[in-house]
Amino acid sequence: xxxxxxxRYGDNVDTDVIIPARYLNAPTPSELAKHCMxxxxxxxxxxxxxxxxxxGGWNFGCxxxxxxxxxxxxxxxxxxxxxxxxxxxxxxxxINIGFPILECPEAAKxxxxxxxxxxxxxxxxITDETTGQSFQxxxxxxxxxxxxxxxxxxxxxxxxxxx
Amino acid sequence: MGMTMTQKILAAHAGLGSVRAGDxxxxxxDLVLGNDVTTPVAVGVFDEAGFESVFDPEKIxxxxxxxxxxxxxxxAELCKISRNFAKRFGITHLYDVGQAGIEHAxxxxxxxxxxxxxxxxxxxxxxxxxxxxAFSTGVGSTDMAAGMAVGENWFKVPAAVxxxxxxxxxxxxxxxxxxxxxxxxxxVDGALYRSLEFTGEGVASLSMDDxxxxxxxxxxxxxxxxxxxxxxxxxxxxxxxxxxPWTAYEADADAEYEREVVIDLGALRPxxxxxxxxxxxxxxxxxxxxxIDQVVIGSCxxxxxxxxxxxxxxxxxxxxxxxxxxxxxPATQAVSMxxxxxxxxxxxxxxxxxxxxxxxxxxxGGHMGCLAAGERAVxxxxxxxxxxxxxxxxxxxxxxxxVAAASAVLGRLASPExx
Numbered sequence: 001x002x003x004x005x006x007x008r009y010g011d012n013v014d015t016d017v018i019i020p021a022r023y024l025n026a027p028t029p030s031e032l033a034k035h036c037m038x039x040x041x042x043x044x045x046x047x048x049x050x051x052x053x054x055x056g057g058w059n060f061g062c063x064x065x066x067x068x069x070x071x072x073x074x075x076x077x078x079x080x081x082x083x084x085x086x087x088x089x090x091x092x093x094x095i096n097i098g099f100p101i102l103e104c105p106e107a108a109k110x111x112x113x114x115x116x117x118x119x120x121x122x123x124x125x126i127t128d129e130t131t132g133q134s135f136q137x138x139x140x141x142x143x144x145x146x147x148x149x150x151x152x153x154x155x156x157x158x159x160x161x162x163x
Numbered sequence: 164m165g166m167t168m169t170q171k172i173l174a175a176h177a178g179l180g181s182v183r184a185g186d187x188x189x190x191x192x193d194l195v196l197g198n199d200v201t202t203p204v205a206v207g208v209f210d211e212a213g214f215e216s217v218f219d220p221e222k223i224x225x226x227x228x229x230x231x232x233x234x235x236x237x238x239a240e241l242c243k244i245s246r247n248f249a250k251r252f253g254i255t256h257l258y259d260v261g262q263a264g265i266e267h268a269x270x271x272x273x274x275x276x277x278x279x280x281x282x283x284x285x286x287x288x289x290x291x292x293x294x295x296x297a298f299s300t301g302v303g304s305t306d307m308a309a310g311m312a313v314g315e316n317w318f319k320v321p322a323a324v325x326x327x328x329x330x331x332x333x334x335x336x337x338x339x340x341x342x343x344x345x346x347x348x349x350x351v352d353g354a355l356y357r358s359l360e361f362t363g364e365g366v367a368s369l370s371m372d373d374x375x376x377x378x379x380x381x382x383x384x385x386x387x388x389x390x391x392x393x394x395x396x397x398x399x400x401x402x403x404x405x406x407x408p409w410t411a412y413e414a415d416a417d418a419e420y421e422r423e424v425v426i427d428l429g430a431l432r433p434x435x436x437x438x439x440x441x442x443x444x445x446x447x448x449x450x451x452x453x454x455i456d457q458v459v460i461g462s463c464x465x466x467x468x469x470x471x472x473x474x475x476x477x478x479x480x481x482x483x484x485x486x487x488x489x490x491x492x493p494a495t496q497a498v499s500m501x502x503x504x505x506x507x508x509x510x511x512x513x514x515x516x517x518x519x520x521x522x523x524x525x526x527x528g529g530h531m532g533c534l535a536a537g538e539r540a541v542x543x544x545x546x547x548x549x550x551x552x553x554x555x556x557x558x559x560x561x562x563x564x565x566v567a568a569a570s571a572v573l574g575r576l577a578s579p580e581x582x
Binding site for chain 1: 302432
């Protein structure tokens with residue numbers, strides 16, 4: 001069960017604001033985390049606490065293929081991202097690195113900035129503890145579920161090779 | 164139920180007779196691409212997983228193009244990781260400063276992508292090669308690592324949006340205007356998870372460079388790929404570049420499309436995208452006049468020879484306006500050489516442009532032309548997100564090379580027809 005305070009943003013949150021290209025040559029995830037969301041919310045990196053949750057609107061993570069984007073969000077301590085929809089490369093990247101994302105237009109619309117939210121990644125149930133509302137995220141296809149269960153694409157490939 | 168062109172290529176690479184939209188498949192890869200930003204992350208993932216070989220050193224391409232020639236020590240260290248990885252596994256297609264160029268202009272030019280092939284690249288604009296009738300899509304570094312290790316990857320077979328092109332383009336209207344117009348019509352997630360399948364009698368009139376520009380920005384509509392049918396122009400383009408056998412796939416007559424968009428090429432006007440989304444499009448007639456500080460002509464979208472020819476034709480005998488900086492970046496070494504041989508470089512220099520060696524540089528706010536707070540640029544690049552080219556309060560207007568060159572001369576957002 002994941003639980004934390006919500007940082008809410010709008011539609012089309014792009015990878016350039018998630019981690020601006022001027023920091024892409026940073027050598028470590030923790031270095032990237034220092035600049036996460038800098039161009040959309042300069043206070044994010046200092047305010048975010050382990051477990052906190054990012055909520056976005058439609059097309060979250062659009063733009064560049066930089067895997068640095070989900071890496072920076074994860075390294076910031078964020079436990080998962082909930083959005084109305086995800087841009088496809090961000091969606092792939094998050095799954096491939098084993099970082100939890102949930103697609104749920106209703107939750108993305110209802111949850112407000114600063115709400116406390118808990119997420120059961122096994123069932124996809126999202127609960128806004130501030131308002132008491134619950135939401136059901138779109139389920140992953142079984143194949144993608146396997147990648148997530150294995151902790152990412154490379155671990156999945158290695159485990160499959162062993163098996 | 165028939166298949167789209169994209170679905171046919173994916174089915175063939177998955178060893179399946181047919182696929183349907185939504186199917187999850189594992190497809191064999193003909194090429195895996197990375198650059199100086201994404202390859203080091205892939206190398207880290209590859210090593211951490213303990214892989215000790217690559218599937219085929221001839222089918223991996225690494226292009227050092229984003230922060231090169233290296234802008235600082237951190238960038239130099241990243242390039243070193245890519246070079247060492249290439250050396251370790253005998254990857255011959257490593258393109259470094261002096262032989263390189265912007266990856267998506269370079270790969271077609273070197274014959275590294277052929278029609279009907281299945282390509283992934285750890286760069287979102289990998290969709291460019293759809294212009295050749297290939298399936299190609301942008302992925303992240305973990306996908307690149309997996310692709311390098313096992314030579315295949317998973318895909319969700321995309322549903323399709325058919326874009327029918329009719330008529331022919333008017334003077335000063337180009338592939339850039341077609342794709343900006345389309346993104347304006349359908350929005351930045353208008354083709355999310357889908358393929359854009361370009362078709363119609365208007366395709367034949369489009370040059371390969373126009374098609375590269377159109378496919379290049381498929382991602383800006385959220386698309387997985389943007390693909391063109393293979394015709395005489397495609398065959399002519401690959402004739403001297405590709406020696407290996409290749410296959411031209413055609414969509415079935417009864418292929419399924421979720422949505423259809425029809426564009427009359429003859430009715431299009433030069434089109435621009437205002438800050439801060441590529442879908443904020445206006446015709447030049449609606450938008451001209453905005454004051455500007457900088458012009459960038461180049462990038463994987465518009466740094467090819469025909470882009471530079473049209474820009475030079477407008478800058479010839481004219482000067483870049485006082486107070487405006489105009490940066491011209493031929494996309495590859497070969498394009499740079501051609502610019503020299505055709506006298507274009509001299510035209511740019513005489514007009515007061517800065518002409519650079521190939522680099523992605525300013526497009527992503529990396530180097531070679533970042534913007535200060537409050538500055539505004541007209542750029543032939545592909546994204547105008549907040550802070551993309553520099554300060555968060557700077558602005559980018561996306562435009563064609565013709566509009567960019569005219570704007571450089573007139574010192575404001577301008578139509579080439581005004582010159």
